[in-house]
Amino acid sequence: MTTFAPGCLLVTGGAGFIGSNFVRWVLANQPDLTVVNLDLLTYAGNVESLADVEERHGRNGDGRYHFVRGDILDLGLVQGLLAGRTTPRPDAIAHLAAESHVDRSIMGPSVFVETNVKGTLTLLEACRGELTARPRPFRFLHVSTDEVYGSLGPYDAPFCETTPIACNSPYSASKAASDMLVRAYVETFGLPALITRCSNNYGPYQFPEKLIPLMITRALRDEPLPVYGDGMNVRDWLYVDDHAEALWRVLVAGAVGTVYNIGGESEIPNLELVRRLLGLLGKPDSLIRFVADRPGHDRRYAMDIGRIRSSLGWAPRRDFAAGLAATVEWYLSHRTWWERVLSEAYRTAAAMYLAER
Ligand code: NAD
DSSP states (O other), X not given: OOOOOOSEEEXXXXXXXXXXXXXHHHHHHOTTOEEEEEEOOOTTXXXXXXXXHHHHHSTTTTSOEXXXXXXXXXXXXXXXXXXXXXXXXXSEEEEOOOOOOHHHHHHOOHHHIIIIIIHHHHHHHHHHHHHHHSOOOOEEEEEEEGGGGOOOOTTSOOBOTTSOOOOOSHHXXXXXXXXXXXXXXXXXXXXXXXXXXXXXXXXXXXXXXXXXXXXXXXXXXXXXXXXXXXXOOEEEEEEHHHHHHHHHHHHHHSOTTOEEEEOOSXXXXXXXXXXXHHHHHXXXXXXXXXXXXXXXXXXXXXXXXXXXXXXXXXXOOSOHHHHHHHHHHHHHXXXXXXXXXXXXXXXXXXXXXXXXX
16 A cells, blocks of 8 residues: 655654654654654653663664754754754654644744744655656655544534634644644645645653643542533543554555544543543542633543555554553653652643633
């Protein structure tokens, strides 16, 4: 089924949650692949999440992994990377770099437009120039989110790729804008790009501002667990390695110009999820505190993954209960990792969503 076989993949945002798991996954599963990871190392990026990758595949390992600290908005830098001036020359991009936290987008939308919209535009422009100067088989994989589709009612059919875009947060609006730019570059300039839209990911190395690690790390310190509104907002969860495999499958076998939904087929209300986490941790439900609802809070997400399942043979592998238990286990055994990111970054952020109702 493979139609495209990149030798070198430029990953943007590879020091973030999904990016670091994706980089680890591709290097482990694609023995002939080299990866160049371009990441600015914002509060959400952490090279410690890739310490094992650096050791195995970096300069002192098999040499298949290169890290470049830099900004996707830096056109000259991206042009140089695409031309292979200082690192191996890529023949594909997996674009994951983004501002990714909805609450932060409510507190300050501008950086979301800068990074997610202008950053994507910079990459698209650099690719257009590079492929004009040095034409070659190439693919641009744009990693997006189910949130662009807006919100579902309890009995609505899941989102499919033709569901109209209906963003409700500055984060999802910025992602949808970047999706539209990617589409426009396919249609206008013939850029060989593909778009994926995925539901909520969970697993190791997720920054503890996102729901699952936020609840785990607070519960472990016996701190109150803030649950928005009535806690009945429903999310669909996908284990991050399953997402990594889906991204690879789309990159090498997807049809250019196509959108692929990716999801875990594991819907659960937030409150039930938090209760399950407390059960796994042996902590009491009395830690739960209902807090004022997030403005514009989408009620339910669910994904129809028929397209990727039937055309690329991908389906989620990890059972949700097993994945959740493994994730709790990971946070229990990696306390140093999350305590460090909490102490340096998170505490300084204004966390309006922790205010009690
Ligand atoms: P994350 O916030 O954990 O990581 C983002 C990474 O991008 C960080 O390493 C950060 O340093 C880097 N970055 C930010 N601005 C940059 C810039 N200007 N230049 C270079 N690097 C920069 O995000 P994540 O949760 O891993 O999400 C990755 C991608 O997947 C995002 O595009 C997000 O929209 C999308 N996505 C995430 C989820 C999810 O559940 N987390 C679901 C669907 C889609």
